[in-house]
Amino acid sequence: MRGGGSKPALSQRRCAEDTQLLDLAGLQGIVDYQPEEYTFTARAGTTVAEVAAMLDGKGQYLPFDPPLADRGATLGGTVAAGLSGSGRYRYGGIRDFLIGIRFVDGRGQEIRGGGAVVKNAAGFDFPKLFVGSLGRLGVLTELTFKVFPRPPAFATVEAEFEALSDLLTGLDAVTGSAIDLHAVDFAPAEAGWRLWVRIGGMAAALEERAGALQEVVSGGAGRTGLLRLYRDHEEERLWQEARTMAWLPEGMGLARVPLTPGRIPAAEDLFGRAQPASRRYSVGGNLLWLGWPESGDLGETDGKEDAPRTLHGLLLELGLRGLQLIGRGPRSEGLSEGEEGPLLGGPVQNAFLRRISAALDPEGKFGAW
Amino acid sequence: MSLHPLMQALARMYGADRLLTRPAQLMAYESDALTAFQQRPAAVVIPQDREEVLETIRLCHEHETPFVARGSGTSLSGGSLPIADGIVIALNRLDRILRLDAAERIAVVEPGVINLKVSEAAKPHGLYYAPDPSSQSICTIGGNVAFNSGGAHCLKYGMTSNHVLGMTVALPDGEVATLGGESLEGVGPDLPGFFVGSEGLFGVALEITLRLLPIPETYRTVLAAYDSLHAAGDAVTAVVASGLLPGAIEIMDALAIKAAEVGAKAGYPKAPALLIVELEGEAGAVEAEFAQLMQLIEETAPLEVRMAQTADERARIWKGRKAAFSAVGRLxxxxxxxxxxxxxxxxxxxxxxxxxxxxxxxxxxxxxxxxxxxxxxxxxxxxxxxxxxxxxxxxxxxxxxxxxxxLGGSITGEHGVGMEKRAYLPKMYGPVEMQAMEDVRRSVDSLSLANRGKMLPAGEAESLTHVGPHPLEKAGVIFRE
The missing domain is CATH 3.30.70 (Alpha-Beta Plaits)
Known part of the structure; x- marks a missing residue:
């Protein structure tokens, strides 16, 4: 399946020869928008950019910062890939904002799941099941999201740390504080590490809150001294660049790897050495965006190694799972000749998923996990 | 169904004090908080650890006997109502908090842990577990997971499902699956999200990884009395339209106010309608929002406004609200x-x-x-x-x-369909949707053993008359391992 084509590792992956491509980009349009209900419904091929503009007009937004909108990402693709960005830290991810879906199952039936109201506990939660489903449980056709009012103003504190251990101490201080954080991202910088912490709310209180935040951040050990406050357009641009993955070097592949802050030292031990991997940690250390060469040399390999395959191996070693979004995925075990999977590291398949797949796609139309 | 050999097998596993079969013992388990329904099970077992739970489920599967997992029995939809001739697995002794990792801000708990105990354990670390059903001082996390329980603070932070990161579950034949993990993010379908709210039909959660949040620095709670429900409703519309995102917005009508008065001596103003709005977060932010909120509320011409200045005053406002259900029992x-x-x-x-x-x-x-x-x-x-x-x-x-x-809504926001509303689920979803849910259920539980008769309409559960393997099983697509 293909929507906007912003995640070619999913939509252009090499499949078995008899596989048909389903282009969903034409399935466009907002079906319903109820600003006073904090909900909208749109067809799956509608772009994230179109929705963001519509919501912005009413002072609302999707708080989880759906990424890759600049590359044409669609709502359906963002759900199927299970993608949330930096803002996920505050109110939850795409799984928490998707409240209703329509999908076509493996027998060609259109099925509705969830509903159009923000709170609903009736029946099985198909919307959640389809977050991250990679098109392998059904074809999403229509989506209903909950949205939130956009805070009137934001501020971001940037800080630098010499060593990873210092950064992690600072991270713990910030995320353990009672300050309401919208986003917490960090990445290796020229010397050491750089941390960005975003807060939002009424403009009147923001100055004082930013001051308090700076104090918490600078309480962390080993800071090199650079501490900077961003406001207004400059601040907005900082997070816009996070959404567009502006840090990702040209020609690099992109993978996302969920983890926890406690796993970061081990991950850095491996990825920090495997140049030229570029990294940005997001969601308070719960997500690693990994820039990875599509092929060719890695620091520690002999030049013949398949780079995505190496990444797959490293994630297995760390006990993590990943998803390739841009760039060629690895040929992984379990796939036939000519196929490659965007899934990296530990397996996703388990007894529960196997039984769900058997019900929704009894003939295996959407491919195996 | 061959009940007798199952009872013998259970008797070998459980001592007499943990296998209840006498009518007097079973009576306490006949109902949950939906007392309109009663059903006596064949037996209640009280396992002490996950191995005993697994073994019980495997035995039930082997003997094709339905089972209901039960926590504190606070379901308001009859979700933990026993099945006639079935087994009740009482999970109350699986009440250990296995791990509380303050640095990772997670708690790994067994299903019998009381909701409020999680927040109490997390409190010394400045953390809490956000979902707060009114029954939080007695209801268990296992039940919260099964029914995706909500609470007054869902508006901002969502329901149980938004706070469950991972689970180890026993599927209805005893096969164990690990869903999700410890990260806020995942790869692959959101299986914890699909399991939460499945009303026990997908099996039993054995271990649950919960997200903990830093305790809000401050709360500002406002109680406003109105001369009509309509006026209180208009105030809600004004608050929502302003872009404020309160942690909770609650309304009670005259009869509910009376109940809260009789049951909890809440000291509420006598009025046709009460509105409770609560802001929470950092002191600086809350102060600014509070000024805006008060201005909005003044504009809606309330009869009386009270502000909670202290934790005690806040607790008093919530006490009446949270006691309202049980207090109605006095009326x-x-x-x-x-x-x-x-x-x-x-x-x-x-x-x-x-x-x-x-x-x-x-x-x-x-x-x-x-x-x-x-x-x-x-x-x-x-x-x-x-x-x-x-x-x-x-x-x-x-x-x-x-x-x-x-009106375009749902038959249940947080109590679940359970026994009570199963006839109404088909009014919300069409035949294709109902069939899809039934297909998934059959694929996960080919014998419909786990909490049979809940959520899906009565007719579906007649696996007693269902002879032979499921068509998918015949086709070699699904397996009973």
Whole structure:
């Protein structure tokens, strides 16, 4: 399946020869928008950019910062890939904002799941099941999201740390504080590490809150001294660049790897050495965006190694799972000749998923996990 | 079904004190918080660890005997009602907090852990577990997971499902699966999200990884009295339209206020309607929002406004609200709680119609609701000793559910479908959707053993008459391992 084509590792992956491509980009349009209900419904091929503009007009937004909108990402693709960005830290991810879906199952039936109201506990939660489903449980056709009012103003504190251990101490201080954080991202910088912490709310209180935040951040050990406050357009641009993955070097592949802050030292031990991997940690250390060469040399390999395959191996070693979004995925075990999977590291398949797949796609139309 | 050999096998596993079979012992398990339904199970077992739970499930599967996992039995939809000739697995002794990792801000708990105990354990670390169903001092996390329980603070932070990161579960034949993990993010379908709220039909959660949040620095709670429900509803519309995102917005009507007074001595103003709005977060932010909120509320011409200045005052405001359900028991011998959801902007229409229905049936209905997310809780009062009273109350309840569906909402916001509302699920979803849910259920549980008869309409559960393997099993697509 293909929507906007912003995640070619999913939509252009090499499949078995008899596989048909389903282009969903034409399935466009907002079906319903109820600003006073904090909900909208749109067809799956509608772009994230179109929705963001519509919501912005009413002072609302999707708080989880759906990424890759600049590359044409669609709502359906963002759900199927299970993608949330930096803002996920505050109110939850795409799984928490998707409240209703329509999908076509493996027998060609259109099925509705969830509903159009923000709170609903009736029946099985198909919307959640389809977050991250990679098109392998059904074809999403229509989506209903909950949205939130956009805070009137934001501020971001940037800080630098010499060593990873210092950064992690600072991270713990910030995320353990009672300050309401919208986003917490960090990445290796020229010397050491750089941390960005975003807060939002009424403009009147923001100055004082930013001051308090700076104090918490600078309480962390080993800071090199650079501490900077961003406001207004400059601040907005900082997070816009996070959404567009502006840090990702040209020609690099992109993978996302969920983890926890406690796993970061081990991950850095491996990825920090495997140049030229570029990294940005997001969601308070719960997500690693990994820039990875599509092929060719890695620091520690002999030049013949398949780079995505190496990444797959490293994630297995760390006990993590990943998803390739841009760039060629690895040929992984379990796939036939000519196929490659965007899934990296530990397996996703388990007894529960196997039984769900058997019900929704009894003939295996959407491919195996 | 061959009950006798199963009982023998259970007797080998459990001592007499943990295998209950005598009528006097079973009586306590016949109902949950939906007391209108009672059913005596064949036996109740009280396992002490996950191995005993797994072994019990495997035995039930082997002997094709249905089972219900039960925590504190606080389900308001009959979700933990026993199955006739089935086994109740009481999980209360699986009450260990296995790990509380303050640095990773997670707690790994067994299903029998009481909701509030998680927050109590996390408190020394400055953390808490956000979902707060009214029954949080007795309900268990296992039950919260099964029914995706909500609470007053869902508007901002979501329901149970939004706070469960991972689980180890026993599928209905005893096969174990690990879903999700410890990260806020995942790869692959959101399986924890699909399991949460499945009302026990997908099996039993053995270990649950919960997200903990830093305790908000401060709360500002406002109580405003209005001369009508409509006026209180208008105030909600004004608050929501302003872009403020309170942690909770609650409304109570006159009858609910009276109940809270009788039951909890809440000290509320006497008025036709009360609105509770709570802001939470950092002191600086909350102060600024509070000024805006007070201005908005003043503009809606309330009869009286009270502000909680201290933790005690806040607790008093919430005590009346959280006690409202049980306090209604003081006004009438029996009651049914409904849990429908309507789009926020249709709240006024819904309440007017409930009022009309109440008058035409001659049945009192008290209203307590989570106004911020349109989640109604009409409490339908009746006296079960009166001939036909329950049936008429149920009929009224049914009309309210249909009203919610007609207004574009849901039949349940947080209590689940359970036993009570299973006839109404097909009014919300079409035959294709119902079949899809049934297909998934059959694929996960080919014998329909796990909490049979809940959520999906009565007819579906007749696996007693279902002979031979499921078509998918015949086709070699699914397996009973």
């Amino acid at each position: 009438a011998p029996d009651y049914i709680v409904q849990d429908g959801v309507v789009p926020r902007s249709r709240l006024g229409d819904a309440l007017a119609e409930i009022d009309r229905l109440s008058a035409s049936y001659g049945i009192d209905v008290a209203n307590v609701f989570h106004a911020g997310d349109g989640n109604l809780h009409p409490l339908i009062l009746f006296d079960g000793r009166e001939e036909g009273a329950l049936e008429r109350a149920e009929e009224l309840a049914g009309e309210i559910l249909e009203l919610c569906v007609d």
